[in-house]
Amino acid sequence: MVAESMAAQAQKPRWGEMEDEEAEDLDFLLPPKQVVGPDENGIKKIIEYKFNDEGHKVKTTTTIRVRKLAEARLSKRAIERRSWGKFGDAATQDAAGDNRTNVSTEEILLERPRPPGSKQEETKASGDPFQVSKAGGVLMVCRTCLRKGDHWTAQCPYKDLAQPNFMNKPPTPDADKPGLGKNTYVSPALRDKGPGERTPTEMRRRNDENSVRVSNLSEDTREADLGELFRPFGTVSRTYVAFDQKTGMSRGFGFVNFVSREDAERAINKLNGYGYDNLILRVEWAAPRAT
DNA sequence: GTTGAGCGG
Numbered sequence: 001m002v003a004e005s006m007a008a009q010a011q012k013p014r015w016g017e018m019e020d021e022e023a024e025d026l027d028f029l030l031p032p033k034q035v036v037g038p039d040e041n042g043i044k045k046i047i048e049y050k051f052n053d054e055g056h057k058v059k060t061t062t063t064i065r066v067r068k069l070a071e072a073r074l075s076k077r078a079i080e081r082r083s084w085g086k087f088g089d090a091a092t093q094d095a096a097g098d099n100r101t102n103v104s105t106e107e108i109l110l111e112r113p114r115p116p117g118s119k120q121e122e123t124k125a126s127g128d129p130f131q132v133s134k135a136g137g138v139l140m141v142c143r144t145c146l147r148k149g150d151h152w153t154a155q156c157p158y159k160d161l162a163q164p165n166f167m168n169k170p171p172t173p174d175a176d177k178p179g180l181g182k183n184t185y186v187s188p189a190l191r192d193k194g195p196g197e198r199t200p201t202e203m204r205r206r207n208d209e210n211s212v213r214v215s216n217l218s219e220d221t222r223e224a225d226l227g228e229l230f231r232p233f234g235t236v237s238r239t240y241v242a243f244d245q246k247t248g249m250s251r252g253f254g255f256v257n258f259v260s261r262e263d264a265e266r267a268i269n270k271l272n273g274y275g276y277d278n279l280i281l282r283v284e285w286a287a288p289r290a291t
Numbered sequence: 292g293t294t295g296a297g298c299g300g
Contacts, residue, residue, distance in 0.1 A: 242294080
């Protein structure tokens with residue numbers, strides 16, 4: 001049965017193979033292909049024999065110039081490296097058992113994966129940290145200074161303090177913290193700070209004073225673009241593009257905050273009226289945000 | 292003409 005089908009196949013070759021088989025048979029009668037060179041000038045000759053349409057034997061000589069290593073822009077070091085043996089993991093693994101290439105399963109969060117307002121992410125019932133902490137007895141954690149059980153964010157003593165002098169001279173609202181007697185040495189890093197708390201310097205506060213408003217943005221301008229545009233003028237602490245809550249479309253304006261007011265001023269002077277994405281940018285000091 | 296999100300007991 002098996003032999004029969006094999007015999008049938010041998011007698012009746014598939015049409016796609018016919019030409020190849022024919023050629024193979026004829027090639028057997030021809031002199032073998034010769035390759036000469038390449039010589040020191042990179043000249044390589046290939047001599048082949050074929051049958052033309054009339055069945056006559058034809059000799060074909062092909063001359064090609066092979067690129068020398070130097071022409072391929074390989075440095076001497078690179079040429080030398082070609083003779084090295086494999087090392088590292090590659091020395092003990094063949095191509096089949098290659099585990100040097102991995103597919104990453106890491107989650108990469110996109111900047112704006114969906115328009116805001118569309119309900120897709122549901123907070124799991126047990127996933128809310130505040131629900132858990134309430135049940136666990138931890139009541140208040142201030143988001144500004146991370147102090148626990150002391151005050152809420154809105155009542156944080158640091159909340160309304162002015163930024164520059166404040167950083168040089170930290171206030172001491174909690175001098176009576178347990179374990180921090182007045183005569184005990186406390187390292188500068190931990191001064192006026194309990195475990196898990198933020199020093200005033202660590203607290204990130206928005207600095208609206210150096211806030212620059214940018215308007216007439218094209219609708220595909222994103223925060224990263226604003227960063228690139230304004231970074232040359234100085235350290236940018238924050239960029240923001242206003243998006244419509246419902247449509248997710250840009251509202252055509254945004255804000256850039258600078259660490260230094262002077263940098264912000266230079267950016268305003270240079271970029272106001274600047275052409276960007278076929279639009280004329282408007283750059284000015286931002287008014288204090290509405291409550 | 293157009294000025295920002297989050298934030299609770």
